[in-house]
Amino acid sequence: MAATTLTDEPFKLAIPEDDLQLLRKKLDLVCLPDEINGAGWDYGVPLTDVKRLVAHWKDKFDWRKAEAKINELPMFTRDIEVEGFGILNIHYVHHRSDVDNAIPLLFVHGWPGHFLEVRKILPLLTATSPDHPSFHVVAPSLPGFGFSSSVKKMGFKGPQYAEVLNRLMISLGYSEYVYQGGDWGHILGLHAVTHHGHKHIKAWHSNMPLPAGPPSPVKNPLIALSTLLSKFTKEGRAKWQIAQKFVQQGSGYSEVQSTKPQTLAYALTDSPVGLLAWIYEKLVSWSDKYSWADDEVLEWVSIYWFSRAGPGAAGRIYYEMDSGGTGNAFDGCVWQSVPLGISYFPGEVDQLPKSWSHMLGKVVFEGEHEKGGHFAAHEVPDALVGDLRKMYGKGGPAYGAVPGKDGYSPAVLLVPRPTPAS
Numbered sequence: 001m002a003a004t005t006l007t008d009e010p011f012k013l014a015i016p017e018d019d020l021q022l023l024r025k026k027l028d029l030v031c032l033p034d035e036i037n038g039a040g041w042d043y044g045v046p047l048t049d050v051k052r053l054v055a056h057w058k059d060k061f062d063w064r065k066a067e068a069k070i071n072e073l074p075m076f077t078r079d080i081e082v083e084g085f086g087i088l089n090i091h092y093v094h095h096r097s098d099v100d101n102a103i104p105l106l107f108v109h110g111w112p113g114h115f116l117e118v119r120k121i122l123p124l125l126t127a128t129s130p131d132h133p134s135f136h137v138v139a140p141s142l143p144g145f146g147f148s149s150s151v152k153k154m155g156f157k158g159p160q161y162a163e164v165l166n167r168l169m170i171s172l173g174y175s176e177y178v179y180q181g182g183d184w185g186h187i188l189g190l191h192a193v194t195h196h197g198h199k200h201i202k203a204w205h206s207n208m209p210l211p212a213g214p215p216s217p218v219k220n221p222l223i224a225l226s227t228l229l230s231k232f233t234k235e236g237r238a239k240w241q242i243a244q245k246f247v248q249q250g251s252g253y254s255e256v257q258s259t260k261p262q263t264l265a266y267a268l269t270d271s272p273v274g275l276l277a278w279i280y281e282k283l284v285s286w287s288d289k290y291s292w293a294d295d296e297v298l299e300w301v302s303i304y305w306f307s308r309a310g311p312g313a314a315g316r317i318y319y320e321m322d323s324g325g326t327g328n329a330f331d332g333c334v335w336q337s338v339p340l341g342i343s344y345f346p347g348e349v350d351q352l353p354k355s356w357s358h359m360l361g362k363v364v365f366e367g368e369h370e371k372g373g374h375f376a377a378h379e380v381p382d383a384l385v386g387d388l389r390k391m392y393g394k395g396g397p398a399y400g401a402v403p404g405k406d407g408y409s410p411a412v413l414l415v416p417r418p419t420p421a422s
Helices: 017-028 047-059 063-070 158-171 184-196 221-230 234-249 252-259 261-270 272-286 294-305 316-321 354-359 381-392
Strands: 075-082 086-095 103-108 135-140 177-181 201-206 336-344 361-368
Touching (some): 017 047, 017 272, 047 294, 063 294, 075 158, 086 158, 103 158, 103 184, 135 158, 158 184, 177 184, 184 336, 201 361, 221 354, 252 261, 252 316, 261 272, 272 294, 354 361, 361 381
Parallel strands (some): 103 177, 177 201, 336 361
Antiparallel strands (some): 086 135
């Protein structure tokens, strides 16, 4: 019978100096390609961007400063045993609110994200106020990402990821909780709700409402009809154009990682510049005109470079979830009546009709925004947290979803001081 350990270990990031020196040496020896004149971003990341970032990484970026900042987060590791796959050591951020009855929330990242996506929303979610709910937040590094160990056996799919996530929450004392995710965090959320919904996951929220496929005229006749009609509206045509452009011009990374992740891993593991270009392209093209500072980009990429399992391990999730390109990452997911909230951001790469969200689950909340992209927690943290507060706050459709946990701190009663007798 699979189990979890009963203790967690505090985690502090401390990259060996030898690893820093090796990175600098590799950056010193970089060989860069030429490029087509005037190509801009059409062929991929422009050479001028990479030259600037490489020089900054080598001569100006202070990893030790970034490392110290990361270590301000309450980080831990814990062993989680998964049926058929042995024990995985999982790294996670765990920040408890000062509100005793705060709502336990599991935040799950995707690729090319990692656990640091939670950093900006963490103080907002755990804030104490009588005016909005507060959350106890758990943000793990998925197996093979960040500072979690990787899986060494084939066949680690949605049910296994869901098992890891659920067992982590239970081991921390949260047998009932809510869930938030985008990218792979969204897809794994579907698996988690399918396997652990109702009993453990009481409600969930996604900022990338991607279903398994288009609606069926037989199974989803009303949604299929609304989809057909949406193609004749200005907004509908715009969404279809964005979706088609992404499939045609922006999904090559997924095809590679879904079929031959090991071949790609050699380049990402040996070349920090190759890794930088591979991830930087997604940071820029998937965000909504977000102004990425060089230090910000390099900290993000450095998490992959210094990751426990190496830069190439994270891409294997595509292969396993897609069965080497022969399957579907959504296989096994079943529509559930667990309350679902959706946030729509204009810069999201998968722009689909809103009606499709209802194929995912019981939609009880929808928030639409004028700004923000794929990395919503990082780009527009206030907007994402605002939707969560509306969804779980008093009067919201998921208020009290976790029994006995409304997330509110008691209002402080201010008693006026007695006026001294004259």
